[in-house]
Amino acid sequence: MSTIAPKRKRISRYHVRNKFYDFSCAIPALVFFAIFVYYPIVELFRYSLTDWNLMRDTYNYVGLKNYQWLFTSSVGWKRFSSSLTITLLYTIGEVSASCIFGILLALLFNRMSNSFKVMRTLVILPRYVTVSATTLVFLLMYNKEYGLINNVLRAMNLPAVSWLNSQDTALISVIIYSFWRSVGYAMMIYLSAIKGLSQDYFEAAALDGANGVQKFRYITLPLIAPTTLFLAVTSFLAAMKVYQTVEMLTGGGPYESTSVIVYWIYALAFRNYRVDRASAVGCVFFMILLICTILTMNISDRKVNYDA
Amino acid sequence: MAQTTMNNPPKEFNSARLRKKTGVFFQYLFAILLTAFFIFPLYWMLISSFKTTEELLLSKPTFWPKTFNFDSYPYIFNSFPMWRFIFNSFFMTVCTTSLQLIIGVMAAYAFSKGDFPGKDILFVLILGALMIPIQVTFIPTYIMVAHWGWINTYIGLILPEAVSAYFIFMLRQNFKAVDESYLDAGRVDGMGRIGIIVHVLVPMCKPAIVTVTVIALINGWNSYFWPKMVTTSNDYRTLSIALREISSAFAGLEIMNFNKIMAAAVISVIPVVFLFLLCQRYILTGFSKAAMK
Numbered sequence: 349m350s351t352i353a354p355k356r357k358r359i360s361r362y363h364v365r366n367k368f369y370d371f372s373c374a375i376p377a378l379v380f381f382a383i384f385v386y387y388p389i390v391e392l393f394r395y396s397l398t399d400w401n402l403m404r405d406t407y408n409y410v411g412l413k414n415y416q417w418l419f420t421s422s423v424g425w426k427r428f429s430s431s432l433t434i435t436l437l438y439t440i441g442e443v444s445a446s447c448i449f450g451i452l453l454a455l456l457f458n459r460m461s462n463s464f465k466v467m468r469t470l471v472i473l474p475r476y477v478t479v480s481a482t483t484l485v486f487l488l489m490y491n492k493e494y495g496l497i498n499n500v501l502r503a504m505n506l507p508a509v510s511w512l513n514s515q516d517t518a519l520i521s522v523i524i525y526s527f528w529r530s531v532g533y534a535m536m537i538y539l540s541a542i543k544g545l546s547q548d549y550f551e552a553a554a555l556d557g558a559n560g561v562q563k564f565r566y567i568t569l570p571l572i573a574p575t576t577l578f579l580a581v582t583s584f585l586a587a588m589k590v591y592q593t594v595e596m597l598t599g600g601g602p603y604e605s606t607s608v609i610v611y612w613i614y615a616l617a618f619r620n621y622r623v624d625r626a627s628a629v630g631c632v633f634f635m636i637l638l639i640c641t642i643l644t645m646n647i648s649d650r651k652v653n654y655d656a
Numbered sequence: 657m658a659q660t661t662m663n664n665p666p667k668e669f670n671s672a673r674l675r676k677k678t679g680v681f682f683q684y685l686f687a688i689l690l691t692a693f694f695i696f697p698l699y700w701m702l703i704s705s706f707k708t709t710e711e712l713l714l715s716k717p718t719f720w721p722k723t724f725n726f727d728s729y730p731y732i733f734n735s736f737p738m739w740r741f742i743f744n745s746f747f748m749t750v751c752t753t754s755l756q757l758i759i760g761v762m763a764a765y766a767f768s769k770g771d772f773p774g775k776d777i778l779f780v781l782i783l784g785a786l787m788i789p790i791q792v793t794f795i796p797t798y799i800m801v802a803h804w805g806w807i808n809t810y811i812g813l814i815l816p817e818a819v820s821a822y823f824i825f826m827l828r829q830n831f832k833a834v835d836e837s838y839l840d841a842g843r844v845d846g847m848g849r850i851g852i853i854v855h856v857l858v859p860m861c862k863p864a865i866v867t868v869t870v871i872a873l874i875n876g877w878n879s880y881f882w883p884k885m886v887t888t889s890n891d892y893r894t895l896s897i898a899l900r901e902i903s904s905a906f907a908g909l910e911i912m913n914f915n916k917i918m919a920a921a922v923i924s925v926i927p928v929v930f931l932f933l934l935c936q937r938y939i940l941t942g943f944s945k946a947a948m949k
Contacts, residue, residue, distance in 0.1 A: 369849055370770030373667055377763035378778060380819040384797060385785045394924050446745035463684075467691040469936050474694060475933045476939075477699055478878045480899040481921035485701040486904075488914050496700065499717050532694065536940065589791040592880045596900060610791045634792045641787055 389634070402621035403422060406506070414628035428629065430604070431612040432636075434519065438608060439587040441523040442530065443580055449527070450534025451572075454542055455564070468539070472532030479529070483596035486525050487512070489598075515605040518598050522606055526593055534579055541575035542568065581644040588637060609633050619643035666928060689695050701925070705729070705918035712915055728919035735916075736902055737890050738923065745895040745924075748813050748883070749876035755818040756863075756872050763819075764827035765853050769839060779828075785821040790882055798885050812886045813894075817879065823868050830864040831857050870935040895924040 395412050400407035420645040457468050474482060489496045490511040498508040511521040549567045558566070591610040594600060600607035600615065607615075613633065617626035704712065708725045711718060733739060766772070767779045788798070797816055806812030834857060842852045858865060880896050887893045893901065902920050906913040932939070 367772040370766050371772040373762040373770060373849065374766035374772075374778065377782065377819050377824060379761070381782060381785045381821070384816050384819075385788050385793060386781070388793035389788055391800075392793060395796065453690065456683065456690070459683065459687075463686065467687050469933070470691050471694045473698070473929070473932060476874050476928055477698065478879075478896055478899075478921075478924050478928060479702065480743075480878075480880060480896045481925045482697060484702070484899060484903055484917055484921050485697050487910075488704060488918070489697065489700065491911055493712050494715075494911050496717050499715060505717070518760065528697065529695065578750035589789055591791060602810045613791075613795075623795060623799075630792055632797060634788070637792070638787060 375525045390632050392627050395623055396631050398624050400623045402623050414624050418628050431607050431609045442526045442587050446529045446531045446534040447580055449531050450538050452533040454587050472536055474529045475533050479592050491537035512598050515603050518606045522597050541572045543567045545571050700938050701921055705922050707913055709912050728916045729918050732920045741895045741898040744803035748894055751814045752817045752876045753872040754822045756823050759819050760827055763824045764831050768828045768831035781907050782821050782824055804874050807886055808889045808892045816882055826868050830861040867938040870938050874928050899924055
């Protein structure tokens with residue numbers, strides 16, 4: 349009895365040390381997330397309770413005054429609701445366009461041959477090319493007087509459009525750019541989903557005399573519903589955070605018609621130096637993202653998959 | 657009678673084959689047209705950089721330059737510290753990717769094969785970080801980094817992007833799939849933790865590691881949001897940020913100087929396009945995994 353006890357103790361000490369070494373592998377990552385993710389989010393909430401103007405060194409706590417400004421004052425609410433609407437319009441436009449055209453492109457490009465492989469690669473390439481560079485070439489093509497798009501329109505005797513310089517067309521022009529950039533990715537995701545489908549369903553449908561459209565409508569579309577959901581959710585959350593595209597193409601203008609929410613937060617904090625208000629908007633934006641994430645996680649838990 | 661029944665089936669077969677052939681023809685036609693449409697902006701970027709200002713402003717645009725004008729490239733290198741921008745982009749990309757790789761592999765090991773109390777809760781914290789993007793936390797992060805005096809420094813540029821939760825998540829999934837017996841074999845051979853990570857886990861998950869590394873390299877080169885926050889001087893600007901500065905340097909006269917702006921854009925795009933074309937195989941396997949989710 350007395351000989352066993354020390355032995356067991358030595359084993360457990362060995363295990364404790366092992367566990368500590370395992371834990372220490374995770375320490376750098378954990379420390380990083382504590383400093384650069386969790387501490388800032390707490391600080392963001394703290395700033396939103398102050399009256400901190402970046403021009404001053406000192407600040408006081410003012411309770412929920414910034415949230416009051418955001419939700420009840422006419423200026424704050426107007427800017428907040430309009431930037432949220434613009435962000436949602438942009439997001440819904442980009443996500444629905446890339447999902448719909450992603451399926452169509454996937455059907456078109458679904459052929460096993462080297463030439464199609466090369467073409468698919470070229471269609472997804474825009475997603476990986478520096479956004480700063482591709483937005484510049486779109487600025488050139490969108491130009492009202494000398495841009496290629498308007499030159500083509502004029503050659504076809506159509507009226508020229510002031511793409512990025514008009515309140516009516518600026519947002520749609522930004523969406524067209526983002527669509528160009530992201531649809532290839534949607535196509536690739538759909539392609540690998542379509543390739544993974546069992547041929548049995550299609551053979552059974554062919555025996556029943558189904559044509560191509562019917563096969564697509566009643567077999568492919570329902571079976572790739574989980575893929576559509578995955579794609580819609582991930583691209584929705586990514587598109588909500590849009591900033592660079594807007595800054596490069598329109599700078600939030602004209603007349604703030606493309607001032608998406610992140611762009612507004614940035615302008616509030618670093619142009620108007622109102623860190624307090626910017627932080628309040630940031631907290632609300634974070635809550636919106638969080639609610640969207642939790643809601644979509646609940647939906648994807650439900651059964652959307654008909655395949656066993 | 658007998659002959660017609662003999663002859664009819666091949667006839668039908670032929671028309672079906674013809675229909676199939678025209679179908680394939682139209683599939684090729686539309687695919688080529690759409691590919692041309694998607695690649696066109698990149699072609700236009702390249703071709704515009706070789707045009708003269710006069711040709712750039714023609715009301716009938718030329719799709720192939722009448723005369724190739726290479727002056728835009730030396731002009732861009734002479735007017736802006738391009739080599740500095742290129743070095744900054746390169747340095748930042750290599751540093752963030754290697755840090756993401758080293759820290760990510762270690763964390764992925766701890767959360768897949770490691771054993772310590774609170775492992776699951778701490779992993780939830782890492783997943784939670786995926787839901788708190790820099791677009792939400794940038795104000796406090798900026799103030800913190802400024803307080804440390806890291807504005808316009810490499811450390812300020814690199815450190816806030818040194819760990820990627822996505823990287824850890826992907827590698828953990830792959831490490832988990834490695835059978836425990838391989839690790840035991842490594843232990844029997846006298847390997848420690850580092851030995852097992854370097855000689856067993858990493859080689860066995862090589863495709864996944866290459867995929868995330870390529871994506872990290874491309875994202876690093878293209879990254880814009882954070883570098884824009886921490887750099888105000890050309891000494892530390894990356895190419896991605898500098899492009900905007902270059903185009904606004906021609907404020908008001910942009911349209912006449914778009915050949916020069918496009919030359920700068922082409923320079924910034926070359927490394928990622930090459931990297932993508934070389935490593936597209938790895939990126940595309942990542943896609944099929946995402947779709948299987």
